[in-house]
Amino acid sequence: MSEQDVQILEREVCYQGFYRLEKLSLRHRLFSGAMGPVISRELFVRRNAVCVLPYNPQTDTLVFLEQFRIGALDNRTHPWLLEIVAGLIDEDEQPEQTAAREAQEEVGLEFTQLIPIMQYYPSPGGSDERVHLYLGLCSTEGVDGRVMGVAAESEDIRARVVSFAQAMHMLETGQIDNAPSIITLQWLAMNKASLQQQP
The missing domain is CATH 3.90.79.10 (Nucleoside Triphosphate Pyrophosphohydrolase)
Structure with a gap:
């Protein structure tokens, strides 16, 4: 993966406790080769x-x-x-x-x-x-x-x-x-x- 494949436009910490919740705005490359639209995703961050x-x-x-x-x-x-x-x-x-x-x-x-x-x-x-x-x-x-x-x-x-x-x-x-x-x-x-x- 490179910056050309995934572009993170914004990364916000919504909650920080024992675990962390982040909200990301990003674009990623489609299978067609083109870059996809901006999407919003929540990410639950925890240790392995x-x-x-x-x-x-x-x-x-x-x-x-x-x-x-x-x-x-x-x-x-x-x-x-x-x-x-x-x-x-x-x-x-x-x-x-x-x-x-x-x-x-x-x-x-x-x-x-x-x-x-x-x-x-x-x-x-x-x-x-x-x-x-x-x-x-x-x-x-x-x-x-x-x-x-x-x-x-x-x-x-x-x-x-x-x-x-x-x-x-x-x-x-x-x-x-x-x-x-x-x-x-x-x-x-x-x-x-x-x-x-x-x-």
């Missing part, structure tokens, strides 16, 4: 994130985290979602460091290995966030029912250990309905056999 599915290949069990989510308040029978370990990457952190920190804060886990799955934009039509997905190999023993979280961040997180078969059933029945969990579970379904063969 890390999401990790904790998995024990020896017992074929996974750890999901149950917690209140404001985004699900108006669209579900209740706003407590089953998710995976997740957090925003601090300025001085690498994604792997964020994964280790969040696993400790949210559920008291230590990963023996982090396996990169992919990176993706969860909502590129209106947000610049990019998510780094991993599978985290770990022990799941004694984790089920553990309640943790950072009190200063108003976190109240309960761990649930489930078998891979249970997790796939929860996916099929819509009990697991957020993108990081869905993508990592589908990736695990395609790669589980080779992971279990590793020493």
Whole structure:
């Protein structure tokens, strides 16, 4: 991309809090080769994130985290979602460091290995966030029912250990309905056999 392809004419900060909302006026090149008309877009600006599915290949069990989510308040029978370990990457952190920190804060886990799955934009039509997905190999023993979280961040997180078969059933029945969990579970379904063969 160059200035010849995208021309930002105005960029205004509409809100600045934990997140930032910007309003942009811009033009971009069309597939015809011509420059398009001036358009207005709102951009939700937030730090990139890390999401990790904790998995024990020896017992074929996974750890999901149950917690209140404001985004699900108006669209579900209740706003407590089953998710995976997740957090925003601090300025001085690498994604792997964020994964280790969040696993400790949210559920008291230590990963023996982090396996990169992919990176993706969860909502590129209106947000610049990019998510780094991993599978985290770990022990799941004694984790089920553990309640943790950072009190200063108003976190109240309960761990649930489930078998891979249970997790796939929860996916099929819509009990697991957020993108990081869905993508990592589908990736695990395609790669589980080779992971279990590793020493």
